[in-house]
Amino acid sequence: MRFVRLRIAGFKSFVNPVEAPIDEGVTGIVGPNGCGKSNFLEALRWVMGATSAKAMRAGGMEDVIFSGTTERPARNHAEVTLVIDNSDGLAPSRLGRDTVIEVSRRITRGQGSTYRINGRETRARDVQLLFADASSGANSPALVRQGQINELIAAKPENRRRVLEEAA
Amino acid sequence: MRFVRLRIAGFKSFVNPVEAPIDEGVTGIVGPNGCGKSNFLEALRWVMGATSAKAMRAGGMEDVIFSGTTERPARNHAEVTLVIDNSDGLAPSRLGRDTVIEVSRRITRGQGSTYRINGRETRARDVQLLFADASSGANSPALVRQGQINELIAAKPENRRRVLEEAA
Amino acid sequence: GRARLREAFEVIDGHFRNLFQTLFEGGEAHLALVDSEDPLEAGLEINVSPPGKKLGSLSLMSGGEQALTATALIFAVFLSNPAPLCALDEVDAPLDDANVDRFCRMLAEMRRLTDTRFVVITHNPVTMSRMDRLYGVTMAERGVSQIVSVDLQEAERMIAAE
Amino acid sequence: GRARLREAFEVIDGHFRNLFQTLFEGGEAHLALVDSEDPLEAGLEINVSPPGKKLGSLSLMSGGEQALTATALIFAVFLSNPAPLCALDEVDAPLDDANVDRFCRMLAEMRRLTDTRFVVITHNPVTMSRMDRLYGVTMAERGVSQIVSVDLQEAERMIAAE
Numbered sequence: 276m277r278f279v280r281l282r283i284a285g286f287k288s289f290v291n292p293v294e295a296p297i298d299e300g301v302t303g304i305v306g307p308n309g310c311g312k313s314n315f316l317e318a319l320r321w322v323m324g325a326t327s328a329k330a331m332r333a334g335g336m337e338d339v340i341f342s343g344t345t346e347r348p349a350r351n352h353a354e355v356t357l358v359i360d361n362s363d364g365l366a367p368s369r370l371g372r373d374t375v376i377e378v379s380r381r382i383t384r385g386q387g388s389t390y391r392i393n394g395r396e397t398r399a400r401d402v403q404l405l406f407a408d409a410s411s412g413a414n415s416p417a418l419v420r421q422g423q424i425n426e427l428i429a430a431k432p433e434n435r436r437r438v439l440e441e442a443a
Numbered sequence: 444m445r446f447v448r449l450r451i452a453g454f455k456s457f458v459n460p461v462e463a464p465i466d467e468g469v470t471g472i473v474g475p476n477g478c479g480k481s482n483f484l485e486a487l488r489w490v491m492g493a494t495s496a497k498a499m500r501a502g503g504m505e506d507v508i509f510s511g512t513t514e515r516p517a518r519n520h521a522e523v524t525l526v527i528d529n530s531d532g533l534a535p536s537r538l539g540r541d542t543v544i545e546v547s548r549r550i551t552r553g554q555g556s557t558y559r560i561n562g563r564e565t566r567a568r569d570v571q572l573l574f575a576d577a578s579s580g581a582n583s584p585a586l587v588r589q590g591q592i593n594e595l596i597a598a599k600p601e602n603r604r605r606v607l608e609e610a611a
Numbered sequence: 612g613r614a615r616l617r618e619a620f621e622v623i624d625g626h627f628r629n630l631f632q633t634l635f636e637g638g639e640a641h642l643a644l645v646d647s648e649d650p651l652e653a654g655l656e657i658n659v660s661p662p663g664k665k666l667g668s669l670s671l672m673s674g675g676e677q678a679l680t681a682t683a684l685i686f687a688v689f690l691s692n693p694a695p696l697c698a699l700d701e702v703d704a705p706l707d708d709a710n711v712d713r714f715c716r717m718l719a720e721m722r723r724l725t726d727t728r729f730v731v732i733t734h735n736p737v738t739m740s741r742m743d744r745l746y747g748v749t750m751a752e753r754g755v756s757q758i759v760s761v762d763l764q765e766a767e768r769m770i771a772a773e
Numbered sequence: 774g775r776a777r778l779r780e781a782f783e784v785i786d787g788h789f790r791n792l793f794q795t796l797f798e799g800g801e802a803h804l805a806l807v808d809s810e811d812p813l814e815a816g817l818e819i820n821v822s823p824p825g826k827k828l829g830s831l832s833l834m835s836g837g838e839q840a841l842t843a844t845a846l847i848f849a850v851f852l853s854n855p856a857p858l859c860a861l862d863e864v865d866a867p868l869d870d871a872n873v874d875r876f877c878r879m880l881a882e883m884r885r886l887t888d889t890r891f892v893v894i895t896h897n898p899v900t901m902s903r904m905d906r907l908y909g910v911t912m913a914e915r916g917v918s919q920i921v922s923v924d925l926q927e928a929e930r931m932i933a934a935e
């Protein structure tokens with residue numbers, strides 16, 4: 276199971292649709308303060324089924340929808356799609372034998388989130404399980420938020436232990 | 444009241460005596476990770492009467508004494524002296540009319556800290572009051588520890604308010 | 612007691628609003644005491660409206676924007692009661708070059724407005740270039756610190772890979 | 774449950790000890806479960822003995838040393854159960870050039886040992902120069918993000934003062 280592409284539309288500052296390939300090896304993301312780099316990573320964690328708005332720097336989950344600028348009105352939807360290459364067939368078999376799996380999450384103001392796997396509506400739980408099986412949930416220790424290293428250093432020992440639990 | 448010079452001996456990695464002038468304007472301190480820059484600032488807060496070992500990254504206050512390397516044995520004392528130019532006469536009058544005030548703090552293993560002002564032994568409280576009167580205690584908001592900006596950002600609102608209290 | 616804290620709050624909020632407007636041209640920010648009528652029990656909220664955006668809390672800003680805003684708060688508190696010494700340990704770490712420049716200009720303004728002496732620990736070459744003088748801390752002998760005056764070129768060599 | 778956590782702990786501790794020794798040539802570090810016999814209740818301590826120094830807790834190290842050590846712990850956890858994607862948001866911020874180089878070599882080792890794809894957000898020119906490719910995020914229109922492929926020169930211009 277390999278993550279190969281991320282599509283974002285209406286999520287935080289990514290109001291215009293963007294599509295980013297995720298290729299092999301190490302991809303660097305650069306840009307000035309406030310340009311949207313952390314928003315990009317948050318979109319990835321969000322489509323994987325993240326449930327904590329707080330971990331997205333949001334008061335409520337609707338805060339991830341583009342909230343407008345002086346030039347542009349707020350949007351009503353945000354949608355993120357993660358494209359997974361399953362040609363090694365290692366994704367959970369309940370997803371069938373598709374070689375490409377598209378996982379989408381869409382949130383609408385006042386209506387919450389809906390999830391789809393290859394176009395078919397599915398429950399949040401199924402998406403979370405898909406990624407948990409691949410040891411890659413939205414809370415995976417491999418997804419290090421800005422400032423999380425400092426939190427780990429300052430954490431009480433019992434909170435640090437949870438990092439181990441996520442991986443076990 | 445102007446701080447003009449800091450002398451350090453035996454405090455953390457400053458086992459060899461050092462003397463640093465503190466001149467007008469902005470002095471930059473540079474060097475690789477782990478070379479002693481934060482230790483230098485901690486020595487300054489320590490001589491001003493800091494009481495929290497934890498805020499010095501120490502388990503107990505004796506941990507600020509040079510603890511030795513493979514080449515050098517641990518020391519038994521640490522001493523820091525802050526030289527204050529009082530030619531504007533604005534220091535608290537109980538210190539007399541000295542134009543130069545030297546505040547020293549010395550800690551000895553197993554015996555705790557002693558303080559001196561111009562060579563005369565004094566209580567910790569008097570040193571803390573001296574600096575508090577100058578709105579410059581060891582906990583002054585003007586002394587920003589490494590990572591403290593992040594703490595301020597993440598702090599609960601009631602803890603942030605304490606920053607105001609220190610200044611009022 | 613309470614009256615002094617309210618008064619300090621007004622002064623600090625005034626400085627903070629000005630500093631923020633200078634840093635984020637076109638934006639606005641202000642402080643608020645919340646959760647209690649009693650200022651000794653209240654919480655301190657930081658409300659920001661970055662240029663072109665809506666009002667929100669500090670937590671909605673990016674990492675670098677939050678750091679610059681929190682530094683402006685520190686300087687606002689400082690201005691309300693300037694200490695003889697102000698020391699800053701690596702506060703410029705999360706800032707990009709444009710924001711490091713804004714930080715340095717804010718620091719220069721603090722230097723202009725007060726007699727305070729400033730000590731700034733930094734790894735950032737832009738910040739280093741704006742200092743009045745530089746001290747390098749070294750460990751020629753492992754685990755033993757020494758401090759020496761350095762010029763900008765020596766400082767840049769010091770922070771470069773060994 | 775408990776047995777799996779103990780087993781995961783042993784594997785992670787093994788990776789962590791190796792990573793630390795590679796990073797801090799001549800030093801030693803290890804993890805410990807403390808405060809309870811039950812691993813589901815215990816705390817995770819990080820004990821370090823930097824080169825030439827005595828054993829102490831992580832809190833005795835400098836800011837940059839702590840960050841590099843905590844990053845080694847993250848990679849140790851990662852190696853015990855490699856995820857298809859690993860994303861790091863500005864973990865190199867407190868590191869000097871020598872430690873950024875060590876971080877990049879550790880990251881290259883993770884890349885060599887696994888099929889994982891890595892995404893690294895950074896402001897550091899040294900880190901940028903070691904990436905397989907670079908994406909620049911920009912806001913040509915205020916408040917609206919766009920993402921484009923950039924080469925190293927374009928990336929350096931992007932992070933330089935506007």
Ligand SMILES: Nc1ncnc2c1ncn2[C@@H]1O[C@H](COP(=O)(O)OP(=O)(O)OP(=O)(O)O)[C@@H](O)[C@H]1O
Nearest residue numbers: 287308309310311312313314340341342673674675
């Ligand atoms: N719902 C939203 N709608 C529109 N813009 C938003 C929304 N949520 C956040 N933003 C904007 O996104 C910007 C933050 O982006 P982000 O945190 O990704 O920056 P960054 O590139 O990581 O910066 P840094 O280098 O400082 O960490 C902020 O300026 C914020 O105003």
Ligand SMILES: Nc1ncnc2c1ncn2[C@@H]1O[C@H](COP(=O)(O)OP(=O)(O)OP(=O)(O)O)[C@@H](O)[C@H]1O
Nearest residue numbers: 455476477478479480481482508509510835836837
């Ligand atoms: N009591 C002590 N005796 C001897 N050495 C000590 C003592 N306490 C701390 N140290 C050493 O001082 C070093 C830390 O110094 P310091 O925190 O000042 O580094 P720094 O220059 O601020 O680095 P960074 O850029 O990473 O923040 C550590 O390597 C630590 O081992």
Ligand SMILES: [Mg+2]
Nearest residue numbers: 313421673674
């Ligand atoms: Mg960010």
Ligand SMILES: [Mg+2]
Nearest residue numbers: 481589835836
């Ligand atoms: Mg430091």
